[in-house]
Amino acid sequence: MHQADTAAHQNAEHQRHDLVIALRTFLPENAILSEEEDLRPYECDGLSAYRQVPLVAVLPDTLEQVQQCLRVCREQRTPVVVRGAGTGLSGGALPLSDGVLLSLAKFNRILNIDPVARTARVQPGVRNLAISEAAVPFGLYYAPDPSSQIACTIGGNVAENSGGVHCLKYGLTVHNVLEVKMITSEGETLTLGGGALDAPGYDLLALITGSEGLLGVIVEVTVKLLPKPECAQVLLAAFHTVEAAGAAVAAIIANGIIPGGLEMMDNAAIRAAEDFVQAGYPTDAAAILLCEVDGNAAEVADQVAQVEAILAACGATQVRLSRSEAERARFWAGRKNAFPAVGRISPDYYCMDGTIPRRELARVLTRTAELSKSYGLAVANVFHAGDGNLHPLILYDANRPGELERTEELGGKILELCVEVGGTITGEHGVGIEKLNQMCVQFNADELNQFHAVKHAFDPDGLLNPGKAIPTLHRCAEFGAMHVHHGQLPHPELERF
């Protein structure tokens, strides 16, 4: 070890020691993890290419303890990364080497389900699916359904503004949350929103939603529950080209139909999913569409007929209708397991998350295919087609030297393409550490500064998840330089990341 490294190491050990001493005054021994082997499980989130053990991890189970943790971190100038279930795909919950990882896993109680007001008040560590399960006896459910819903927490959902396959009709997290209680980095408890449909003042509920753990620690969430539709049926349509499938999506919407779900998968994704769960997908199709309509029986029958006609008119080579709940679940299983399915056919995969105006679909997929070819990396596409949210999955092998870097470069190019056609670099997975460079493409310096000013209003000391979600201008200057001048870095004075 170099001398400097040794000094840094000793410094870290000191910091760790001081932290643990301070934390022990209000946390039980087993709620503080500071040994390497205990910290390992927290070293990454769903973006597993990046790993970092934190200085210390804490697992409080009361609000007072959370408040005390924040106080200690403030006093010791130690950054805090909040963690829900760690399923995030952009490195938002990646620990900092000099920081505390604050796990909210123990906050897993459903506090109240109010069937009359149709709300659920839950702790942040409650799993997404657990809310809907608890609402079943009342014929209600929580609508946003990320594919990770058996594992991800509602706190993480709010922090990422997560979506799911039913968001086209029923909205994203931001549309389904009524109230959030949060603790600021200064230790203050604030209630945003409330039991009414709006709250006085600025819409801080919207601001905290999707804030990736940078503005406050979410400690309680009240969500809206919706009545479960009487019935739902899925149409599975196969197409010879992705263009035709894309045109069918536009035609369904042009005819005034907003389906409960409208998803597309390309051939690579279809084959992977079919291999994995045998959903009954036609593996020779260039693309399939899954279109779910819901409502009462008569309405569903009418809409099914209407959609079937549109699909046929748009050149579907095959249209199948789910005839039972079991078959409906099977049709969805392929889509919902698309990520793990791709995970089976490739040593590693990298999931992108751009949103585009739907009319640009063909152009974006064609360019993606070209890029895929020139980088020599296969790409499978799953697509929340109804709302234009594209998930290209890049297949790679992390054990091959340089392949991760090339994968990231390809991913970055795809995201920049999304911006170029009028879209965005992230529809639902967040920026985290992953898309910091692309933030510099989507926003200019003034806009980024405005984001930093908002952060400063909530968290003046920059304690919460520093370095995530919003890039520094330095970083952008460097990225822009690399970007424009192909690696010639004209700003040698700037810090290198």
Place this chain on the structure above:
Amino acid sequence: MNAPTGSRHLDAEPPKDQRQTLVSPADNDASAQLIEAIQEAIRDRKPLAIYGGNNKAFYGRRTDSTPISAAGHTGILSYDPTELVLTARAGTSLALIESVLAEHLQLIPFEPPNFGPTATLGGAIACGLSGPRRPYVGATRDFVLGVTVLTGRGQRLRFGGQVMKNVAGYDIARLMTGSLGTLGVLLDISVKVLPAPQTEITLALERDTETAIQTMNALAGRPLPLSAACAYGGILYIRLSGTPSAITTARETIGGTTVDGSSLWQGIREHTHPFFAGPRPLWRLSVPSATPVIDLPGALLIDWGGAQRWLRTDAKAPVIRKAVDRVGGHATFFRGHDGRDEVFHPLKTGLLRLHRRLKEAFDPQRILNPGRMYEEL
């Protein structure tokens, strides 16, 4: 502008060029003048009172700043019906936008009140008010996808975009919604639009207010195509929107008699309903929908399935605020105030501090609508 499409038929193929950029007749980019005005205001430290069609001037506190109008900044910048997104300059007439949408059998889902013939999109977004459809379809903020704003630092910034899903950066587009121009001057706005329902009917049921509130909440807990629910004068009105088959079944489930609801809902949305006539002070109580009738004197009209209650009353502000505080709601002195008192429900200390800091972050010199929302902002 495109020719009216008239009726919705099963289009075998989507239109060849799906990008139908419609340019409204009054297409005028006045952003340069607005930027100049802001920069001058910053230089001279002279606060501005921003308005659009000036139909909602009564809403909020009075500000004695130099008036500046965004009404000249007009034009629909893009509208693609199959993308369900419309982008327009802030001064664009709301009525024009609604008529363009209607040509494509689409609508602004949150039914923003115009409160006058010259209402603009910018005014609607800045006030953030939503009509009767709100509890079932969503509020103004739910449909705002992106904005370009001029901040109090004199910068023209873009947040959000023209796509449904976007989590890049904080959601400043929604923060702007309902902020009454105190954080920025809206230049253009992208909103999500929806297909107009195929069928719409209104049912009337005789119910006293208390029972009406219970019925509205019970119905909302069942999978029915509700699109509005209001109680007034011993009658519970329920609007249903959707496919004919959905409505037929729902009508049988709910019962009551079918009435012509179009003028009723329009009257509630625009405050032209007789309930809103006359000078008696008007309060807006926003409460959890199942809250029983709140014991306050005056006349009551309940909208939003119980969640929005309009009260004509001479009761004093503290009495009203205390009563809604108890049920976890908030009260707005909507009309009939002198513009000097608090119009909006006072914020708790911690929240107010955060509001001040946010104001500081966007408008450090307090030149944008100072005091319009709260005296401190």
